[in-house]
Amino acid sequence: MTHGATAAEVATALRSAGRVILATHTHPDGDAIGSLVGMRLILEAVGISSRVFVADQDLPLPEELAVYDLGDVVTEDTVDFSDRTVVFLDCGNADRTPLGPRLGEIPVLINIDHHHDNTRFGTMNFVDASASSTAEIVWLLAKELGVPLTPELAEPLYVGLLTDTGRFSYENTTARSHAMAAELIDAGVDLTGVRRRLYEDVLPAKLHLLRYALDSMAIHGDGLLVSARVTAEDFAAAGATEAHAEGIIDVMRVLRGVRVAALARELDREPGTFKVSLRAADPTVDVSAIARFSGGGGHPQAAGFTTSLDDAEMAALILAELAAQDGAGGAA
Numbered sequence: 001m002t003h004g005a006t007a008a009e010v011a012t013a014l015r016s017a018g019r020v021i022l023a024t025h026t027h028p029d030g031d032a033i034g035s036l037v038g039m040r041l042i043l044e045a046v047g048i049s050s051r052v053f054v055a056d057q058d059l060p061l062p063e064e065l066a067v068y069d070l071g072d073v074v075t076e077d078t079v080d081f082s083d084r085t086v087v088f089l090d091c092g093n094a095d096r097t098p099l100g101p102r103l104g105e106i107p108v109l110i111n112i113d114h115h116h117d118n119t120r121f122g123t124m125n126f127v128d129a130s131a132s133s134t135a136e137i138v139w140l141l142a143k144e145l146g147v148p149l150t151p152e153l154a155e156p157l158y159v160g161l162l163t164d165t166g167r168f169s170y171e172n173t174t175a176r177s178h179a180m181a182a183e184l185i186d187a188g189v190d191l192t193g194v195r196r197r198l199y200e201d202v203l204p205a206k207l208h209l210l211r212y213a214l215d216s217m218a219i220h221g222d223g224l225l226v227s228a229r230v231t232a233e234d235f236a237a238a239g240a241t242e243a244h245a246e247g248i249i250d251v252m253r254v255l256r257g258v259r260v261a262a263l264a265r266e267l268d269r270e271p272g273t274f275k276v277s278l279r280a281a282d283p284t285v286d287v288s289a290i291a292r293f294s295g296g297g298g299h300p301q302a303a304g305f306t307t308s309l310d311d312a313e314m315a316a317l318i319l320a321e322l323a324a325q326d327g328a329g330g331a332a
């Protein structure tokens with residue numbers, strides 16, 4: 001069965017699941033962790049115990065996400081799929097998990113996600129591209145399963161919602177997202193605590209890295225594209241890690257006239273290779289199509305890919321893809 005499942009069908013499958021493993025994509029973000037933690041609590045509330053899979057390379061989690069209880073985490077070495085139901089959350093395709101080559105061993109694989117280009121790799125797929133976040137879908141499933149929102153459940157779901165909507169500023173933010181936020185806040189989310197942990201308490205390394213990024217900033221295509229890149233050397237000089245790059249692109253995407261922002265970060269383990277984040281500042285642009293052209297993926301408004309191109313080559317490629325989208329009937 002690979003048809004799109006309904007929320008009721010997913011709820012039924014979850015209720016009847018015996019032993020559950022919850023998994024997400026590599027480099028888990030706020031939505032990935034918020035959805036895992038939320039789903040674990042929801043299953044617990046209906047009497048189903050689950051264990052969370054996190055790839056070895058992703059541990060330890062970034063400190064702002066490590067505060068949530070994932071229970072006794074399983075990794076590549078300890079995971080056992082026999083007669084398990086595996087629930088993937090926020091994972092658009094099998095390449096985004098180290099479990100990819102082993103998915104065939106999984107008897108029941110429930111794929112719950114909001115990426116519009118999700119490859120439907122589950123035996124049951126619940127993909128709602130109109131949801132701002134996977135956390136939004138998990139919140140809907142909590143209702144479907146009759147699980148009340150506790151402060152403990154509400155907070156991780158709020159973190160998923162807040163981070164995937166860029167604090168309610170991206171195009172994926174809807175009335176339903178705000179309605180969800182209102183319910184979660186009523187349920188007791190510590191708004192001040194979440195805001196401080198995720199967006200304040202900033203270490204100098206983060207602002208130093210921002211400085212290096214802005215120093216490298218270049219504007220291309222008569223102002224349509226803004227790019228910046230931080231090298232491994234910049235990371236070292238700033239005393240920064242990958243997590244400190246979070247948010248830099250949001251500083252860039254607000255430039256007047258810009259349609260796409262691109263931030264490239266050199267991978268520490270692969271000198272000369274850059275992980276590029278793309279953001280659309282124009283809702284008619286689909287940056288996920290640009291990312292897919294280069295072997296990546298994501299959402300229409302936020303996507304990414306990996307490249308060894310230099311800044312000028314990368315800019316030329318992005319501008320060419322942008323022109324191709326306009327030519328294909330997109331807005332001018």
Ligand SMILES: [Mn+2]
Pocket residue numbers: 031032090114132133134164
């Ligand atoms: Mn997400």
